[in-house]
Amino acid sequence: MACRITRLAVVFALVSAVPAAGQQAGAVELGAFARYTNFDNSLAMANTFGAGGRVSVALRPRFAFELDLSRTRASTDRTGSSVTYTPLHARVIGALPAGERMDVLVGGGYVRNSYGGAFEASDDGVSAILGLRYHASNRVWMRLGVDLDLMFHPSSTSPFSFYNGNWSLQLGAGARLTGGRLIGDRSASLGRTRVRAP
Secondary structure, eight states: OHHHHHHHHHHHHHHHTSOOOEEOTTOEEEEEEEEEEEOOGGGTBOOEEEEEEEEEEEEETTEEEEEEEEEEEEEBTTTSSEEEEEEEEEEEEEEEEOSSSEEEEEEEEEEEEEEEETSOEEEEEEEEEEEEEEESSSSEEEEEEEEEEEEEOOOTTOSSOSEEEEEEEEEEEEEEEESOEEESOOTTTSOSOOEEOO
């Protein structure tokens, strides 16, 4: 009896150790999100909400290339009128399994910021993201994340200070359009068998 229980425990441990599902290379996802942005103090812009969208293409299971574009309108102390803020992010995102339906997202890349309205200027820099993604189904997910964008301006003619940084909190949802999602990829522990979602 004890031997049978031990065998069952081993099988259960192997099954539990199976990584969470990933995306096939080439899988395409679209998403939309609301974003709250905290601007660098040097910009003299009020922290506020905006909205945007993203597209993601899987490079391999657990890694994707992602583009997101959002738009925010904020008031500024410089002129007393509003400024439009439009950041474009291009990043590589890694998804670390944190349960059957949850992933921890970690990534980094490039950001291009455009400021319009009362403040006509643009700059670029590096961007990092940390977030959580919850899979409601094989195709639909919810996502919460924090972005940090860092920009440096060595030119003396730049309208910006030498360094500034914006951070934002975003909440959104998305769906997979193409590409099969691997369910229970057991190649590491139970042979090379993979089962694809219908």
